[in-house]
Amino acid sequence: MRNSVKSIVALAAALAVMTPGAAWAVEIKAGSWDLSLGGNVNAFATYSRCGTSNASVVGGLACSKADGSVDQFSIESGLLPSAFVFGAKTRAYDKIDTSATLGIYPGLHVSSTRTGVANSGVAADVRQLFVTFGDKSWGTVKLGKDLGLFGSDVIxxxxxxxxxxxxxxxxxNTTLGHIGTGYLYADWIPQVAYTTPSFGGLAVTVALVEGFGTAAFGMVQDDPATPEVEQDPMPFLNDTPGVQARVSYDFGGAAPGRAWVGGMYQNAKLDAPPENPDLTSVAGEVGAKVNVSGLGALAYGYVGDGVGA
Incomplete structure (x- = not known):
């Protein structure tokens, strides 16, 4: 098994059903509640030519193929699939800002089709389902499923x-953008998060999260005369919550932007009694972005152990 990834060449010709600028939103006032509905629909025709690699890269997302394999043409969703996001917010008891969000993100390949290239899954991907409550004086609490903290700013x-x-x-179901080739996927995870008030642009967010699903991979060799083969993954279970945190600073002026540092930690146990060996995953990140006269620039880096690619 090799952990190196060879060169990537991805060629994509994109035809969008709705361009990014055509995303839509509707707001309705219902008593003391502000209701909203927004979203977009997109589809892209893509042609991918991957670098040649006969090595097995377990967990890797970089595009590679065995020598002699054919290229891939698809009509699929982009990095962000189509979206339908429902929101409701109010000022409860004239003291607490309260909101609820339901985000459904369907893609073009989430169930079996006659094309034979579909990705199994449910047709409606509920990525967001959460409530928030808080006040500018003491911060905001979020309960439910939303984008994770670690890696969220960069994606x-x-x-x-x-x-x-x-x-x-x-x-x-979607393409990858720079996932696996520039940053880790933040993913949409159940969480309980608290964000402090903004102190001159400085804010801290801490979240207890349901740990990422983890699997142990390995190579087995039944006969010394035969090559090793990859065994089926063995599942890890999480008996403790994971922790993610971020410190961010938003600045304005002629060149507005944000700088942030973040981290994540979780411990999972392999379901293999009686030893049940564990795996600790830890990672840190730092990033900054700035916009000047409509031109944006981003710098980002991360380091981790036990977090995959």
Whole structure:
């Protein structure tokens, strides 16, 4: 097994059903509640040509294929799939800002179709389902499922978010943007999060999260005369919550932007009695973005152990 990834060449020709600028939103006043509905629909025609690699890269997302394999043409969703987001907010008891959000993100390949390249899954991907309550004087609490903290700023700042980015050798529900080739995927995870008030642009967010699903991979060799083969993954279970945190600073002026540092930690146990060996995953990140006269720039880096690619 090799952990190196060879070169990637992803060629994408994109035809959008609705351009990013055509995203829509509607707001309705209902008594003391402000209701909103927003979203977008997109589809891209993509052609991916991957670098050749006969090595197995377990957990890797970079586009690669065996020598002699064919290229891939797909009609699929971009990095961000289509979206329908419902929101409701109010000022409860004239003291607490309260909101609820339901975000449904359907893609073009989430169930079996006659094309034979569909990705199994449910047709409606509920990525957001959470409530918030708080006040500018003491902060905000979030309960439910939403984008994780670690890696969220960089993916939301990815210039490919409303486009395609890196492709894959087989069609999946979305393309990858820079996921796996520039940053870790933040993912949409159940969480309990608290964000402090903004102190001159400085804010801290801490979240207890349901740990990421983890699997142990390995190579087995039944006969010394035969090559090793990859065994089926063995599941890890999380008996403690994971922790994610971020410190961010938003600044304005002629060159507004944000700088942030963040981290994550979790411990999972392999379901293999009686020893039940564990795996600790830890990672840190630092990033900054700035906009000047409509031109944006982003710098980002992360380091981690036990977090995959």
């Amino acid at each position: 939301l700042s990815d210039m490919l978010l409303l486009g395609v980015g890196a492709g894959t050798h087989s069609t999946i």
